Amino acid sequence: MKIAISAETEQGEPRVAATPDTVKRYAGLGAKVAVEKGAGVKSGVLDADYSAAGAEVGSGVVNDADIVLKVRRPTKSELGRYKPGALVISIMDPYGNDAALADMAAAKVNAFAMEFMPRITRAQVMDVLSSQANLAGYRAVVDGAAEYGRALPMMMTAAGTVPAARIFIMGVGVAGLQAIATARRMGAVVTATDVRPATKEQVESLGAKFLAVEDEEFKNAQTAGGYAKEMSKEYQAKQAALTAEHIKKQDIVITTALIPGRPAPKLVTKEMVASMKPGSVIIDLAVERGGNVEGAEPGKIADVNGVKIVGHLNVPGRLAATASALYAKNLFAFVETMFDKEKKFAPNYEDELIKATLLTKDGAVVHPNFKKG
Secondary structure, X not given: OEEEEOOOOOOOOOOOOOOHHHHHHHHHOOOEEEXXXXXXXXXXXXXXXHHHOOOEEEOOOOOOOOEEEEEEOOOHHHHOOOOOOOEEEEEOOOOOOHHHHHHHXXXXXXXXXXXXXXXXHHHHHHOHHHHHHHHHHHHHHHHHHHHOOOOOOOXXXXXXXXXXXXXXXXXXXXXXXXXXXXXXXXXXXXXXXXXXXXXXXXXXXXXXXXXXXXXXXXXXXXXXXXXXXXOOHHHHHHHHHHHHHHHOOOOEEEEOOOOOOOOOOOOEOHHXXXXXXXXXXXXXXXXXXXXXXXXXXXXXXXXXXXXXXXXXXXXXXXXXXXXXXXXXXXXXXXXXXXXXXXXXXXXXOOOHHHHHXXXXXXXXXXXXXXXXX
């Protein structure tokens, strides 16, 4: 059994799918581990670190691997190097990428999307969306503070009092909650909003104030899986009016709203941006999905009449070493379930974790969300 760690080929992706710690754990399962040369350098892991942990380091190590671990979905040229039947496990981003799914099926690999891991107790340690979003929320506040030309906490000095910055978090999932906690620790006055009623208590428990139109639709605005539902046009209009008035007074706004499989909802209009004070900052964490903010530009910091709209891509990758360490543990926890008590590789394709994440198998797209016909 050979497990290979692929170097990422996508520009701007510094993360890696294994650390020396997880290499040792795979070896403990009886697997031979190989790492592509230079795979961990951008995450602060040298080839020598992998070698010391017992991995083979070199080029072409994925060619005969039984399992290939990646951060990003493999390209067509990468797939040409994998043997048929290999398990390829990564963040696949399959929505709207039918051609890439077809390529994986044609390559006859068994492709697994880590972001489809079900939100059940036994899978918490495998939840890549949470591990990476947590870091994105933290980094959003750090980036916001860096772009904001003033201090965040209230300071009482001999020369006068510096008022605390006002930070507004839009979307209270994992990223939003971490942003609230981080902004509070840095001394800001924090408010937050979300369409899911269960988040109100979470927001208030972190010392922030909750802002929402709390009508009947709001009370039923959450799926059984804990995700936000898409709201009616009427509700969106009421919430937008409340938000527009609130945003005028904010120094930093962080938007985190995403709906799986859909473009990011527009939360901040150009009129709202225009109402903000010069020197204010907006961080759009959903910019890779079309953005929550009108005027946000992927990979750029836009300046709109003195208001900065920050559209950094791959925000977890801006903390590459930490993001890689957490992602690597998510992967190991999943792969470990495919070994039996005698450390024999025996994936159970009836296991709910495998059924939820398996995209392609035996030359076909098998996931119910993407199967044709």
